[in-house]
Amino acid sequence: MSGRSTFYVTTPIYYVNDVPHIGHAYTTLACDVLARFMRLDGRDVHFLTGTDEHGQKIETAAAAAGLAPQAYADKVSQSFRDLLGTMNYSPDNFIRTTEKRHYAACQALWEKLVAAGDIYLGKYAGWYSVRDETYFAEGETEVGPDKKRRAISTGAEVEWVEEPSYFFKLSAWSERLLALYEKNPRFIGPDSRRNEVMSFVRGGLQDLSVSRTSFSWGVPVPGDPKHIMYVWLDALTNYITECGYPDTGNPNWKYWPADLHMVGKDIIRFHCVFWPAFLMSAGLEPPKRVFAHGWWTIEGQRMSKSLGNGINPAELVNAYGLDPVRYFLLREVPFGNDGDFSRRALIGRLNADLANAYGNLCQRSLSIIAKSCGEQVPPKGAITDADTALLDRARRLLAIVRAELEEQSFHKALTSIWEVIADANRYVDAQAPWALAKTDPVRRDTVMWVLAETIRRVTLLVQPFMPDSTAKILDQLAIPADARTFAAFDRELESGTTLPKPQGVFPRFVEPAAAAD
Ligand code: ME8
Secondary structure (H helix, E strand, O other): OOOOOEEEEEOOOEEOOOOOOHHHHHHHHHHHHHHHHHHHOOOEEEEEEEEEOOOHHHHHHHHHOOOOHHHHHHHHHHHHHHHHHHOOOOOOEEEEOOOHHHHHHHHHHHHHHHHOOOEEEEEEEEEEEOOOOEEEOHHHEEEOOOOOEEEOOOOOEOEEEEEEEEEEOHHHHHHHHHHHHHHOOOOEEOHHHHHHHHHHHHOOOOOEEOEEOOOOOOOEEOOEEEEEEOHHHHHHOHHHHOOOOOOOOOHHHHHOOOOEEEEEHHHHHHHHHHHHHHHHHOOOOOOOOEEEEOOEEEOOEEOOOOOOOOOOHHHHHHHHOHHHHHHHHHHHOOEOEOEEOOHHHHHHHHHHHHHHHHHHHHHHHHHHHHHHOOOEOOOOOOOOHHHHHHHHHHHHHHHHHHHHHHOOOHHHHHHHHHHHHHHHHHHHHHHOHHHHHHHOHHHHHHHHHHHHHHHHHHHHHHOOOOHHHHHHHHHHOOOOHHHOOHHHOOOOOOOOOEOOOOOOOOOOOOOHHHHHO
């Protein structure tokens, strides 16, 4: 067994009622960057994503598509699996709630909740939104001008439901949930969401209906199979199914409790209230942290499957390239806030941050080395204060980025890295190595060594964000595979190493119309 500390990160499992858009791509991207960072940092990582395939919403969508629910789920689940390749994600597994092992985990968890005395049979009478797969109190709904009743928070239509139902005694868990939040201030991030969840719980919790009898597409309740488990109880359980639940001797059990459930702000209540209550009732540890990011909107409207205004990630990648899209999504909007999607902003970042700043730093440094330093890492001579200042800033970056990512502050991590890139570009201008060629070639070599070493450090840290482009840059610096982890962060470039021919990695984006002129 390895002694490395584990890092278990999960995405929400996505509903298969329609194909993915950049909202989904965003959540999984954030997890992918964390998973890659933690692997490079020596952690034993498990990164899980997958699809949520049961419930009334999927049963209805399948019927509308003229398919049996399983055939429909197979088809749409595949489009989420395809997204992994399109976006270069690196999950350790892709889970589907229609897997046998997941049924077993859900039923085992149910039996634990029963044994704890937290489940009772009653009758549900109230409003339900199939789109949100959520129950709403009367006061959380309103009737619109079209006479249709909708949930105020989501705008989704609700229907009156009256049926026998099992309930989970959520009302008994308020104090224990509040104690959990108090004791673990990092349990919910960002802080604004923590406050929101705490005031919701302080407001008093109602018992939760956890089974339905009006449809059949889901996990049957043990001993009473007319009842289908509430799709959220089923879906949340995926996180422990993956760890082998109920077999706590499974090798994957070491990953529980999860280090991080990454979610959108729409589903925070399920993850921060219902899920820890289910887990604690079953005698299991709650996850260590849930982070809720904001929404991508299009002209101010939430991008969503139901509204049909989603942007297809594959189309964006085709138009602008994979790594620019990965960079843009995490750089443009402070993680946790909402952001309005704009192609103009994407092109702006691509040209300013990637082509002009980072790309240009690499390209001009590496071409001087190729042309004037014999295609080798140049010798490092006497170091000046300007050299030390730049090298020190690059050296300090690892700790800075580590701390930013601990808080899921992707935009801050990237800003910190790009500040060093800007410093390095200023350093090139100030040192003017092209002018040194004639006056002081020894000094020129040192300047080029400092630049190559700075590019190396920066690029090691950009790897989780832009894996393909950084692999090319590290190839151009002849960094061997075993020197690309953070354990090798302080292993300085060796003078005399032969370098391959440099090639630009971040071309400028030119509008197709302008390119044709
Ligand atoms: O809620 N901006 O699945 P879902 C940013 N099956 N992120 C967005 C987004 C947007 N416009 N739209 C969607 C479910 N997302 C449940 C989850 S987990 C046990 C069950 C992302 O397909 C965001 O992460 O509706 C959001 O939480 C998730 O997709 C919802 O995906």
